[in-house]
Structure formats: structure tokens, C-alpha cells
Amino acid sequence: MLDNAGKTASMETREELLAALAGISAWEKEQNKLMIWDRITRLPFKLLDKVTPKVIHEKIGKLLDELGSYIQNGGNYLVAGRKVGQLMETASRSAGAPEQGPYPLAVMDAAAEKLSGSSRNVATVQGATTGFGGVFTLAADIPAIMGLSLKVIQEIGLCYGYDPTDKAERIFTVKVMQFASSDIVGKRTILKELNLQAGGNGDITAGTNEAVSKIQGWKEVITVYRDNWGWKKLLQTVPVAGMFFGAFTNRKALEDVAEAAQMLYRKRRIIARLAELDNE
Numbered sequence: 059m060l061d062n063a064g065k066t067a068s069m070e071t072r073e074e075l076l077a078a079l080a081g082i083s084a085w086e087k088e089q090n091k092l093m094i095w096d097r098i099t100r101l102p103f104k105l106l107d108k109v110t111p112k113v114i115h116e117k118i119g120k121l122l123d124e125l126g127s128y129i130q131n132g133g134n135y136l137v138a139g140r141k142v143g144q145l146m147e148t149a150s151r152s153a154g155a156p157e158q159g160p161y162p163l164a165v166m167d168a169a170a171e172k173l174s175g176s177s178r179n180v181a182t183v184q185g186a187t188t189g190f191g192g193v194f195t196l197a198a199d200i201p202a203i204m205g206l207s208l209k210v211i212q213e214i215g216l217c218y219g220y221d222p223t224d225k226a227e228r229i230f231t232v233k234v235m236q237f238a239s240s241d242i243v244g245k246r247t248i249l250k251e252l253n254l255q256a257g258g259n260g261d262i263t264a265g266t267n268e269a270v271s272k273i274q275g276w277k278e279v280i281t282v283y284r285d286n287w288g289w290k291k292l293l294q295t296v297p298v299a300g301m302f303f304g305a306f307t308n309r310k311a312l313e314d315v316a317e318a319a320q321m322l323y324r325k326r327r328i329i330a331r332l333a334e335l336d337n338e
Contacts, residue, residue: 069162072335075328078163082325083256089245121201128208129228135208136223142216145169161219163327167320170217174316177210181312182305203308207235210312211319218323230262238311238318254322260329 070078127133147157149169155162181203211231212222220227230252237248249255252262 069160070331072332075332075335079325079328079332082321082328085321086245086249089242121204124201125204125232129225129232132223132228135205135212136228137209137212137216139216139221142169142173142213145172146217163324166217166219166327167324170214170316170320170323173210173213173217174313174320177206177312177316178309181206181308199308203311204235206312207238207315208232210316211235214316214319215323218327220323220326226262234319234322235315237322238315252322254325254329258329259333260326262326 124133124135128135146161146165146169149172150161150165151157153162153165153168155165208231211234215222215227215231220230222228222231233248233252237245240248246255249258253259253264254262
């Protein structure tokens with residue numbers, strides 16, 4: 059965890075922090091309303107599995123190894139904090155706050171929103187490019203969207219003062235990605251694992267220690283993430299026309315991931331600041 063984020067409890071009043079926390083709780087309740095479209099799009103992936111080329115199944119297997127490597131040592135997906143640091147300084151300067159921190163929540167939110175927007179744009183182009191070739195370029199799309207997801211989650215985490223070089227934070231990153239693609243039961247389970255349910259203290263230690271011992275859980279992340287696309291990705295397998303579906307589905311996927319990341323990291327920061335006020 060970065061020091062410059064943990065010293066800003068005095069920047070917001072207890073009432074402001076509690077109001078922000080209430081807003082996040084309202085968002086969590088909205089996540090429980092799984093839309094009919096989302097229910098439908100989860101159904102046909104078993105069918106899609108049967109017609110999916112072997113190369114895609116092999117690519118998914120490789121992703122499991124890469125995800126395990128990321129959790130253990132950062133792997134190829136670990137981001138550098140310099141770009142985010144510069145973004146934070148610019149956002150803070152625009153808000154009239156100290157350039158070097160500590161930063162108020164409003165500055166963190168602004169930087170996170172900017173990163174979220176840029177990631178959606180990149181994902182849109184990525185989806186259109188890989189969707190153009192149909193099912194054969196889908197093999198390149200799946201690892202690309204996972205890499206973009208991990209990248210934006212880490213960068214948003216840095217905005218709120220959480221360092222992805224910490225192993226527990228890398229596990230948290232994967233859990234955020236899993237949260238974005240899970241159903242109602244899955245979301246509730248993840249919040250409880252991470253002590254972010256209503257009344258939770260935001261201490262992720264126990265949940266992340268348990269997660270790292272379950273290698274099978276990494277497979278679950280990929281499976282849930284993949285199955286969530288269902289018919290959306292099936293439509294992307296149509297050559298040429300798939301570029302339009304690919305652009306839309308990838309943009310939506312990154313939008314969901316970035317939103318989940320911002321809400322969960324923001325909730326951790328608010329809980330931490332409330333605890334600091336209590337200690338004072």
C-alpha cells in the first residue's frame with residue numbers, strides 16, 4: 059500500500075466518507091439485479107466449446123499458467139506506477155490539491171475515471187480487430203482482453219494507493235476481475251472473502267491468503283470470465299460482422315471491470331480512512 063494515500067483521512071469528514079460508502083453500497087445492490095440478457099448470454103458456451111478450435115482451448119490453458127505467474131511474481135501483466143503517478147499529479151494540480159499528495163478521494167476518482175475511459179477505447183479497437191477474423195482471431199482476443207483487464211485494475215488500484223507489486227494486491231486484482239464477471243452469488247462470496255461486505259473491515263489478508271492456495275480458483279476466474287461472454291462472443295466468431303460485436307463486447311467487458319475496480323478500491327480506501335478517524 060502506498061503511503062501517500064493512507065494519510066488523507068483529514069481531507070474528508072466522517073459524514074462525507076459515510077455518504078460515499080452509502081453510494082457504493084447502493085451500487086452493490088444494483089449488481090444483484092442480473093439482467094435477462096446476461097442470463098441468456100451465459101447459457102450457450104458449452105455448445106460453443108464443442109465447435110471451438112483446439113488452438114483456443116490451448117490458449118486458455120496457457121492463460122492459466124500466465125495468471126498463476128502474475129499472482130506469484132507479477133509476470134508479464136505487472137504495470138509500472140510511473141504513468142499513474144504522473145496522472146495523479148496532474149489531476150491533483152487541476153483540483154488545487156498538493157501535487158505530491160496526499161490526495162483527496164475526488165482526485166483519486168478523477169484519475170480512475172480517466173484510466174477507465176482510455177481502457178474502454180483500447181478494448182473497443184482490440185475487439186474490432188480480432189472480431190474481423192471470426193473464430194480464428196478469437197484465440198488472440200481472449201488473452202488480450204484479460205491483459206487489458208488486469209492492467210486497468212492495477213492502474214486504478216494505484217490511483218487509490220494500492221501497490222500491485224504486493225502479492226496480496228495482485229490476488230485482489232484477480233478477484234476484482236472475477237467479481238466483474240460473476241453472478242449474484244459469486245459477487246457476494248467475493249465481497250465476503252475480501253472483508254468488503256456490509257460491515258466488513260476491508261482487511262483482504264485472510265481472503266487473499268486463501269485464494270493463493272487454491273490453484274483451481276485461477277481456472278475458475280478464466281472459466282467464469284469466458285462463460286460470461288456466451289452469445290456475445292459466439293456472434294464475434296462470424297467473420298467481418300464479428301468486428302462490430304467484438305468492439306461492443308470488449309468495450310462492455312472493460313467498462314464492467316473498470317467500474318468494479320473503482321468501486322472496490324474506493325471502498326477499501328474509505329474504510330481505511332474511517333478507521334484512521336476512529337484512531338484519532
